[in-house]
Amino acid sequence: MERFHDPVLADEIVSFLVRKPGVYVDGTLGGGGHSLAFLHALHEAGYSEQSLLIGIDQDDAALDEAERTLRGNESRSVLVKGNFQDIGEIVTGVCGKKGLEPKVAGVLLDLGVSSFQIDTAERGFSYLRDGPLDMRMDSNAPLHAGDIVNGYEEKELARLFYRYGEEPRSRSIANAIVAWREKNGSVCGTKELADIIRGNAYGGEKVIKTLSRVFQALRIEVNGELDVLRRALCEGIDFLDDYSRMAVISYHSLEDRIVKTVFAEKARSDWGPKGVAMREPIVWGTVALVTRKPLMASEQETATNPRARSAKLRIIEKIPRRDQHE
Ligand SMILES: C[S@@+](CC[C@H](N)C(=O)[O-])C[C@H]1O[C@@H](n2cnc3c(N)ncnc32)[C@H](O)[C@@H]1O
Numbered sequence: 001m002e003r004f005h006d007p008v009l010a011d012e013i014v015s016f017l018v019r020k021p022g023v024y025v026d027g028t029l030g031g032g033g034h035s036l037a038f039l040h041a042l043h044e045a046g047y048s049e050q051s052l053l054i055g056i057d058q059d060d061a062a063l064d065e066a067e068r069t070l071r072g073n074e075s076r077s078v079l080v081k082g083n084f085q086d087i088g089e090i091v092t093g094v095c096g097k098k099g100l101e102p103k104v105a106g107v108l109l110d111l112g113v114s115s116f117q118i119d120t121a122e123r124g125f126s127y128l129r130d131g132p133l134d135m136r137m138d139s140n141a142p143l144h145a146g147d148i149v150n151g152y153e154e155k156e157l158a159r160l161f162y163r164y165g166e167e168p169r170s171r172s173i174a175n176a177i178v179a180w181r182e183k184n185g186s187v188c189g190t191k192e193l194a195d196i197i198r199g200n201a202y203g204g205e206k207v208i209k210t211l212s213r214v215f216q217a218l219r220i221e222v223n224g225e226l227d228v229l230r231r232a233l234c235e236g237i238d239f240l241d242d243y244s245r246m247a248v249i250s251y252h253s254l255e256d257r258i259v260k261t262v263f264a265e266k267a268r269s270d271w272g273p274k275g276v277a278m279r280e281p282i283v284w285g286t287v288a289l290v291t292r293k294p295l296m297a298s299e300q301e302t303a304t305n306p307r308a309r310s311a312k313l314r315i316i317e318k319i320p321r322r323d324q325h326e
Helices: 010-017 033-044 060-069 084-098 115-119 145-151 154-165 170-184 190-198 206-223 225-239 253-267 299-304 306-310
Strands: 023-026 052-057 077-081 104-110 240-250 287-289 312-318
Touching: 010 033, 010 104, 010 240, 010 312, 023 033, 023 084, 033 052, 033 060, 033 104, 052 060, 052 084, 060 077, 060 115, 077 084, 084 104, 084 225, 104 225, 145 154, 145 206, 154 170, 154 206, 170 190, 190 206, 206 225, 225 240, 225 253, 240 253, 253 287, 253 312, 299 306
Parallel strands: 023 052, 023 104, 052 077, 104 240
Antiparallel strands: 240 312, 287 312
């Protein structure tokens, strides 16, 4: 069987995050690769006894695979089906049951979909495989890609492909989809959709980019990916203990922009209106940027794991509330 998913930048993540015993949250469990790396690092550092790993994923197949990967670590880990936007509620619930304070020593979000999700034709994530227009990470979620492709008006489709895919040919692709619907009733699967896109993209290598961008836009809309990210980052930071860190890996510019913006907002202190001399800020920043520029995978890693090529890792550290200290 093909590998479920190779964790990206795993060595860097554990060396930046695992610095003390405590509760660690892997908000995007996937196949459990990063979680296993956390557990090994905690063991190596002698922190196992006082630590707990909480793994969250909204995909049942991911939870099953992670359970297999983490077998033997049941006493040190709790796996939860849920959305990482509810990280605070999940941490409070698990810690409450374990009699632990809901304070987190490290959080990881490795955004997007896993190789397994993309490679499974029936999930409908890939333009390379023929499958249903599904694209849901959570199989209980109400919206399918087919509802969008066959239900949205032309203008809405064009806006979606432009906004979430940054696709320059968004209008002509939306127009071609609607023309297809009028002629044939509906678009029936990923192959049919990919053929419509191919017929309306620029030629050469640009076709692949257009296919990726349109499929990305649909996936983001189906799973509300950008809407949940901001909330997860803010809640995750709220639940971090002082001097604890959050790491986020993003794979495209829309995600990375949100991560960069939220981290910068949280790091900034508010000194009030310009020209007014203040002895201290009105509001202190709550985090420090550990990485000013995103870290990228090494050539060695991208040679064996091509998915790592587009990965950008950003890390922040929670700082104690200064208004309480002074
Ligand atoms: C890139 S994969 C993570 C791979 C994982 N780090 C590993 O080592 O195998 C992303 C995973 O996060 C899950 N996911 C994405 N968005 C989520 C969300 N909002 N809430 C919970 N899980 C999410 C996906 O279902 C997928 O399994």
